[in-house]
Amino acid sequence: MIVYTVKQNESRLWCVCTMSATLADGLQLGPAIKQARDAARAEHLESGLATRVEMHGAAAIVPLANYQKLQDTWTGATA
16 A cells, blocks of 8 residues: 655644655645645556555554445445
């Protein structure tokens, strides 16, 4: 699973990171969340791998988005 994180920097603005790379820095919270979700969705669509977006705060990790492969099994009725 590839995890994208939104976290606050020293200047109290927000950054978007994945693994050890910073993708964007100095953002307001809303645009940071949108950019992280867009990047995770694009990564998922390109690679087919599961991706996740989390907001890391001082007290907790909050999940914001989760992109997974759809199951290949049909669970509905057939006509």
